[in-house]
Amino acid sequence: MGVVIIDGSTVQAFVGDDEQFKKSMDEHFAALDINNDGVLSRSELRKAFESFRLMETDCEVDVATPPEELTSLYDSIFDKFDCDKSGAVEIDEFRSEMKKIMLAIADGLGSLPIQMALEDDDQSFLKQAVDLEASKSKNQL
Numbered sequence: 001m002g003v004v005i006i007d008g009s010t011v012q013a014f015v016g017d018d019e020q021f022k023k024s025m026d027e028h029f030a031a032l033d034i035n036n037d038g039v040l041s042r043s044e045l046r047k048a049f050e051s052f053r054l055m056e057t058d059c060e061v062d063v064a065t066p067p068e069e070l071t072s073l074y075d076s077i078f079d080k081f082d083c084d085k086s087g088a089v090e091i092d093e094f095r096s097e098m099k100k101i102m103l104a105i106a107d108g109l110g111s112l113p114i115q116m117a118l119e120d121d122d123q124s125f126l127k128q129a130v131d132l133e134a135s136k137s138k139n140q141l
């Protein structure tokens with residue numbers, strides 16, 4: 001796909017499309033649930049965030065972040081997801097928290113389009129958001 005232009009509305013449209021968003025979250029959740037017990041454990045969620053690329057922009061920071069700090073970062077992420085403090089993240093918790101995160105990203109992007117380099121096999125949420133927008137604008141033509 002190469003370089004795409006993305007702004008807050010791209011991400012908002014993705015999150016706002018309930019069906020597509022739910023499907024995407026369900027797929028990710030299933031992929032992350034490594035032991036297939038229907039919930040995400042602390043380590044499963046941590047793996048998710050290490051691979052999600054949501055923190056892509058923080059990569060340079062990550063390199064310099066000591067492991068203890070990363071662990072507390074991931075712990076605080078887990079606590080945010082685990083709303084009912086059950087010690088595991090259920091699919092509902094995952095969906096609603098991811099929605100908040102995506103909307104925060106949308107806010108951050110605002111109406112200022114940025115260029116992003118995306119690979120065709122990129123399965124990140126931003127890529128999915130871009131694909132969704134592309135498919136919609138195609139439909140409008």
Ligand SMILES: [Ca+2]
Nearest residue numbers: 037039040041
């Ligand atoms: Ca699990």
